[in-house]
Amino acid sequence: MHTPAPMVMGIVFSPLGLVLVFTAAITPQWREGQARLGVAAPGSPPRSGGAKGSGSGVRSGSVEALLLLRSDGLWESCLQVAHSELKQCWPVAGSYQRDPRVRLAQSLVLSSLFLCGTGIVLACIGVRCWTDVPLRGLAASGGLLVVLAGLLSLTALGVYTHNLRRLGEDPGQATSNPRYPLLSLHPAGSLYFGWLGSCLQVLGGGALLFSFKMPKLPNCPKLPACHECRSCPGINNKPEAEVYDISC
Structure with missing residues (x-):
């Protein structure tokens, strides 16, 4: 007996969705932001004052703008200087870690990974591609x-996504330190991986649910294997059908 098409679709889409959701969970690109930070260049020459006879020199160094790239995930945050190899990552902490919406997303993703893995195991056992009857x-339970x-x-x-720009928001931090760079936050690549993987999980699981319906079995073919004919419901329900005992 060939494996039904819904089962094949479910067995292919479900693991693929699990891999994508797992990739999204462990990567720190759920949201990204960038900010320009002005830094005085070292060793810039001093410039004399404008008034003649003024003895005090005013140091007016050139200012370099550093582009900082900040990315946050569910369990890790990273900070990188653009166009350089300077990058540092650390576990999420502070108000972002304590945000109840971040904690809710963490618990939901962990539960999703556990349920999907368990469902795939059950589906693989249920499909039983190496036997005739799945x-x-x-x-379907998987x-x-x-x-x-x-x-x-x-x-x-x-x-x-709905609370992306408000997660871990601490208004007092920006007001107490005016030099704190404001980030323009936007969705990042890990979110797209998560959306795609979740949709594949729903499609794959739905395809496996369609396999719950028992198909109508055709009449048992005339084969020398007598045990297959005895197990065929179409033959057992017909009293006029003749069953031959043939030594295999």
Whole structure:
């Protein structure tokens, strides 16, 4: 018996969605921001005052603008100077880590990964490509878990995206330090990986759910294997059908 097309679709899409969601979870590019920071160049020559006879010299150094790139994920944040190899990453901390929306996204993503992995294992056992009759109920149960995993990750992504610019916001930090660079935050690549992986999880799990319906079996072919004919429902339900015992 060939593996049904919905099962094949579910077995292909579900692991692919799991890999994409896992990649999004461990990468720190859920949101990105950039800010220009003015820094005086070292060794800049002093310039004399404008008034003649003024003895005091005013140091007017040239100012270099550094472009800082900041990226935040669920468990890691990074800071990099543009057009250079200077980059530093650290675990999320401070008000961003304590934000309840970030904690909610973390728990939902972890639950999604666990459910999706469990569903894929059940689906693989249920499909049983190495035998004739798949366990459709077990495969459909795995598909249900995969769909739930996709919905959980979609919820996490929705909450994070909706509050992206307000996560970890600390108004007192910017007012107390006017030199603190303001970041223009926007969605980053990890969010897109997460959205794609979640949609694939829902599609794959839905395809496995369609395999729950038992197809109509055709009449058992005339094969020398007598045990296959005895297990065929179409033959057993017909009293007029003749079953021959043939030594295999």
